[in-house]
Amino acid sequence: MDGTTVGDTRCRLFYVDANPLVQSAIMELSKVEADLSIIATSDRAADLLAADDSDFDVAIMAWDMTDMKAPEVLKRLRARESRLKSVVFCNSRDATALRLAVRLGVHGFCYQYDKASVLFNTVRQVASGHISVPYLDITRINETPLAGLTIRERELLDVLARGWTNQQIANRTGISENTVKYHLKNLYQKLDVQNRARAVAIWSREVDA
Known part of the structure; x- marks a missing residue:
């Protein structure tokens, strides 16, 4: 009713x-x-x-x-x-x-x-x-915080959501840990967040929507 x-x-x-x-x-x-x-x-x-x-x-x-x-x-x-x-x-x-x-x-x-x-x-x-x-x-209406990310940045978010550490990312991608930190800094700026927890929260929310 x-x-x-x-x-x-x-x-x-x-x-x-x-x-x-x-x-x-x-x-x-x-x-x-x-x-x-x-x-x-x-x-x-x-x-x-x-x-x-x-x-x-x-x-x-x-x-x-x-x-x-x-x-x-x-x-x-x-x-x-x-x-x-x-x-x-x-x-x-x-x-x-x-x-x-x-x-x-x-x-x-x-x-x-x-x-x-x-x-x-x-x-x-x-x-x-x-x-x-x-x-x-x-x-x-379909615009999300992920819209402006590159394929590599989306892949980075995915492994962050899986719980990978900076060292694990560096070891598996063949880059230095400092380079990983540099990419993370750029990623956080694009998403307008301060840390990986907030970035992962956005990734989880948008991917599951």
């Missing part, structure tokens, strides 16, 4: 957020929204995924939950062909996050920096069958 407007059945929401302060604030602010009802909350995405989709109209999820991130939840919902509508409530204005969420089939997307009314209106739009996301250049 789809959520509807005031005077009819309220839109039933499941809200998942690892930040208890944000979750508490949204819960309190939602009490004056007569057409919306947050009937379940959790800090774990697993609780949302284990719930019966028919019990809720819209799932609101933070980008970061205690057990996984929003992209993983979206992928799992898509894989099981869930009819549950989804809204990502993101704590970052990173356009990459928005593009990734859209590619994974999100129905709504808004930022925690916006007024709560933006979230509630996004939920209403999604519940009524619309897609509601911030402005996005659709010609760049």
